[in-house]
Each structure stands twice: as structure tokens, then as C-alpha cells.
Amino acid sequence: MHLSDAPHLRILRLLRDEGPVSRAELGDRLELTRPRLLAEVERLVAGDLIAEAGMAASRGGRRSTLVEIHPRLRFAAVDLGASSIDIEVVNGRLEPLAAYCEPADIRSGPKAIVQRVNELLAKARTDGVYERLDAVGIGVPGPVSFRDGVPVSPPIMPGWDRYPVRELLAREHGCPAVVDNDVNIMAIGERHGGVAHSVDDFLYVKIGTGIGCGIHLGGTVYRGVDGCAGDIGHIQVDANGPVCSCGNAGCLEALFSGAALARDALAAARAGESPALAERLAGADAPGAASLSARDVAEGAAEGDVACIRLIREGGRRVGGVLATLVSFANPSMIVIGGGLAQLGHVLLAEIRSVVYRRSLPLATGNLPVVLSELGGRAGVTGAAVLASDVAFEQAS
Numbered sequence: 441m442h443l444s445d446a447p448h449l450r451i452l453r454l455l456r457d458e459g460p461v462s463r464a465e466l467g468d469r470l471e472l473t474r475p476r477l478l479a480e481v482e483r484l485v486a487g488d489l490i491a492e493a494g495m496a497a498s499r500g501g502r503r504s505t506l507v508e509i510h511p512r513l514r515f516a517a518v519d520l521g522a523s524s525i526d527i528e529v530v531n532g533r534l535e536p537l538a539a540y541c542e543p544a545d546i547r548s549g550p551k552a553i554v555q556r557v558n559e560l561l562a563k564a565r566t567d568g569v570y571e572r573l574d575a576v577g578i579g580v581p582g583p584v585s586f587r588d589g590v591p592v593s594p595p596i597m598p599g600w601d602r603y604p605v606r607e608l609l610a611r612e613h614g615c616p617a618v619v620d621n622d623v624n625i626m627a628i629g630e631r632h633g634g635v636a637h638s639v640d641d642f643l644y645v646k647i648g649t650g651i652g653c654g655i656h657l658g659g660t661v662y663r664g665v666d667g668c669a670g671d672i673g674h675i676q677v678d679a680n681g682p683v684c685s686c687g688n689a690g691c692l693e694a695l696f697s698g699a700a701l702a703r704d705a706l707a708a709a710r711a712g713e714s715p716a717l718a719e720r721l722a723g724a725d726a727p728g729a730a731s732l733s734a735r736d737v738a739e740g741a742a743e744g745d746v747a748c749i750r751l752i753r754e755g756g757r758r759v760g761g762v763l764a765t766l767v768s769f770a771n772p773s774m775i776v777i778g779g780g781l782a783q784l785g786h787v788l789l790a791e792i793r794s795v796v797y798r799r800s801l802p803l804a805t806g807n808l809p810v811v812l813s814e815l816g817g818r819a820g821v822t823g824a825a826v827l828a829s830d831v832a833f834e835q836a837s
Contacts, residue, residue: 447472447480452489452833455509456532457632460493462504481507488512489836509533514570515828516613518557518578519622519820522546522596522649522698525556528821529564529573534632534829538569539821546581546596550603558612576609576617577828579625579820581650583668589619592667595674595685596650618831622646622820623670624661626813627654629823630776634814643772644813645672647759647788648779649698655770672766673697677758692762696755698734698780704751705732714747716740738784749787756788760795767800767808778813785812 445453450470455461461469467477484490485507493508513532518525527540540560544553557578564570582594589606591597609617620628627644630636636644636656644654651673655662663669673693674686681690682700694700709717709732720736740748763775775796777789793810800808813819 447476448484448836449833451477451480451484452509452836453830455490455507456534456829459533460506460508462506464504466507484836487836489833512571513574513829513832514572515825515832516561516564516573516576517821517824517828518576519625519824520544520546520553520557520578520580521622521820522581525553525560526817526821527557527560527564528825529561529569530825532829534822534825536821538564538567540564546600547598549599550597550605554605554608557609561613573613573615575615575828575832576613577625577824577826577831578605578609578617578619579622579824580605580619581622583666583671584619584621584624586620586663586667589617591619616828616831616835618827620661620824620827621652621654621663621667621670623652623654624663625654625823625827626778626815626819627656627661627776627823628826629815629819629821630778630813631656631823632826633822634776634819635811636774636776639774641770641772642774642776643763643766643770644776644778644819645759645763646779647697647755647777647781651693651697651759651779653766657770657772672762675762677761692758696758701734701737701751701755701781702732705734705737705748708747708751714740714745716743716745716748734781734784741784741787752784752787753791755781755784756791757795759788760792761799763792763810764796764799767796767804771804773808775808775810776813777810778816778819782812782816 467474488510490507491510493506509532515530517528525542525544528536529538530536580591582597583592585592590602591600593601606617606619623646626646630644636642640659642656646652653670653672655670674691676690677692678690682694683689684691684694705717708714709721717740737748737751741752797805
């Protein structure tokens with residue numbers, strides 16, 4: 441929260457994040473004069489954004505009344521992954537009232553995916569979760585023009601370039617909508633309710649189908665001029681490496697991501713380097729399916745399979761090398777590792793830490809925790825809910 445924010449925004453965010461507060465305490469916390477505070481509170485009460493919530497404990501004089509975020513407020517939070525849709529409908533305190541999660545292929549195109557999002561939200565309305573939405577927040581797995589509310593040339597999202605996601609959601613649900621990159625919403629979620637709760641300057645690194653970095657500096661996400669800051673998956677780490685989905689060779693994402701790890705695991709199994717992976721490949725459900733996943737590698741590593749441990753450590757070393765550069769550049773106070781491949785756990789984390797601590801300046805790493813996300817799969821929907829509430833509050837001015 442920035443002191444430069446409008447008073448009504450500061451009041452709404454404080455009540456959202458901390459629950460009922462007395463008028464007297466609001467004035468103290470936000471350093472507003474009593475007449476200004478009372479005028480803002482009355483306006484927000486009249487607009488059904490906050491509500492009376494009984495009497496506060498006495499502070500020695502007349503008892504002050506508590507105010508709270510209005511219990512009728514509802515926000516929709518949507519996290520689109522490469523292979524999944526996660527949706528939560530939350531109240532004004534961002535507490536989930538309903539959750540929907542199902543597999544979905546982002547490559548099936550924007551019409552099919554957005555239609556399915558609308559169907560799931562309609563189901564929530566039919567189930568009585570909300571009468572009307574106050575805002576929708578959505579994250580997508582590719583670069584986004586935050587200003588325009590559209591994806592821009594996303595490598596793994598064919599057909600989504602400049603698709604009017606924000607405009608269509610706003611029109612469908614009759615409320616403001618906001619669209620951001622998936623890793624940015626994860627960073628916002630982790631800042632709101634995860635391990636980075638009290639940290640203003642941190643990097644959130646998502647390692648999954650792709651690799652991205654949410655850059656949270658000075659208490660807010662840094663998106664860059666065009667919205668593509670933090671796209672670290674397309675930093676080249678090996679000029680002779682495999683071709684990436686973006687068309688360049690040797691990107692971090694092409695060497696270590698969900699698809700890259702599955703590819704390397706399959707090669708290790710077929711070459712006889714990994715008994716654990718060979719056994720899983722032989723036991724695959726469909727004959728000729730010939731597929732392995734990051735989970736297979738994680739399980740193999742837990743059993744002590746040398747090749748699985750090596751694959752994870754090699755990936756961690758590559759990620760750590762890129763992060764060491766970012767640490768020297770941005771000097772964050774924390775690095776949070778999330779996304780699907782965070783399930784690789786402490787073998788991955790230990791390798792990333794080792795490289796970051798070894799290759800960054802001692803001053804930058806002397807007090808730098810590198811930790812796993814606390815929110816896990818909920819980081820995205822949590823951040824989307826925060827963004828949705830922020831856009832609703834901003835439009836209440």
C-alpha cells in the first residue's frame with residue numbers, strides 16, 4: 441500500500457486484508473484527518489463497498505463503530521495454465537466461496553477456453569455463490585499488454601494474439617475485468633497470502649510448462665513498458681541447445697521445463713540410464729504411449745535413482761545461473777520458486793540455492809532466502825482475486 445494511493449483505495453485494501461477496523465483506528469493507521477476519513481467512509485458505505493460491523497472495544501472515550509468490507513462483494517479469479525483452468529469465486533476478504541479446476545488445453549484457442557470460463561462462472565451463479573460479480577481477474581500463460589487487456593504473441597497460445605480477453609469478460613459479466621501474465625498473478629498472490637507476505641522486493645519464479653519470473657519491486661509488480669518483463673524462459677543459456685517454442689535456440693525453457701524434462705526423462709529411460717524411469721515407461725497405461733512426466737522424475741529421485749537426481753540438478757543449475765544474474769541486477773530480498781516443477785522439491789531447490797549463492801555477489805546473497813511457494817497451485821487464483829478487487833476498488837472513485 442502506497443501513501444500516494446487515493447484514501448478510498450487505502451481504506452478498502454486495509455479492510456480487505458485485515459478485516460473489520462474501527463473508524464478511529466482507520467484514521468490513525470491511514471493518517472487521515474477525522475473529517476476526511478468520515479467523508480470517505482460515508483461515501484463507501486453509500487456505495488455498498490463497506491458496511492457497519494458493530495461496536496469496537498472502548499479506547500477510553502466514546503466507543504467507535506467498526507466498519508468492514510461489504511459482505512455482498514464477489515470477485516472471480518481465473519488462472520489459465522497451459523493445460524488447466526482454475527477458478528475461484530471469492531468474497532470481499534478474498535476468501536474462496538467456490539472453486540473449480542479442470543484440465544484444458546490452452547492451444548484449443550481463446551473462444552473455447554473463454555467460453556468454458558464463462559460456463560463455470562455461470563455454474564457458480566446457478567449454485568447461488570453470487571448474484572452479480574464486482575470484477576473478474578484472469579492470468580494467462582504468455583506475454584500480456586496489461587494496458588490493453590490482451591495477450592501479445594504468446595508462444596504456446598496459438599490464436600490468442602491480441603484476443604480481447606478483458607473486453608469480452610467485462611461485457612459478459614457486466615463488471616470490470618483485468619488480465620495479466622500468469623506469473624505476475626502468482627507473484628501478487630504470494631505477496632498477499634504466501635511466504636512473501638511482508639516482502640516488498642522479491643522474485644517469484646514459476647517453473648512449469650514454461651518458465652517465467654514475477655518481479656515484485658517496491659511493493660508492486662514491475663511489468664515493463666509493454667508488459668513482458670520477467671520472461672526469463674527465453675534467455676539463451678546454450679547457443680547449441682534445442683530449438684525453443686519461440687523459434688530461438690537454447691532458451692532456458694527449452695532446456696528445463698515440464699516438456700523438456702519429460703523429453704530428457706524419456707531419453708534416459710530408453711538409453712538404459714535410469715531403472716526407475718524405464719520401469720515407469722514399461723508400465724505406461726497405453727501401449728506405445730511412450731511418455732514420462734516431471735512427476736515420474738520426482739518419484740524416481742525420491743527412490744534414489746541417480747539419473748533422475750542428475751536431471752533435476754542439471755535443471756536447477758541452469759535456473760540458478762539465470763537467477764544469479766537477476767540477483768546481481770535487481771538485489772531482491774527473497775526468491776520464491778513455484779509452478780508445477782516445484783514438486784521436484786528440495787533437490788531442485790538446493791541446486792538453485794547453491795548456484796545463486798556461489799555466483800552472485802556476497803552483499804546481494806548474504807541475507808537472501810530462496811524458498812518454495814507456500815500457496816502452491818493457489819498462487820495464481822489468489823493473485824487474480826487481488827487484481828480483481830483492486831480494479832473494482834479503483835473504479836469506485
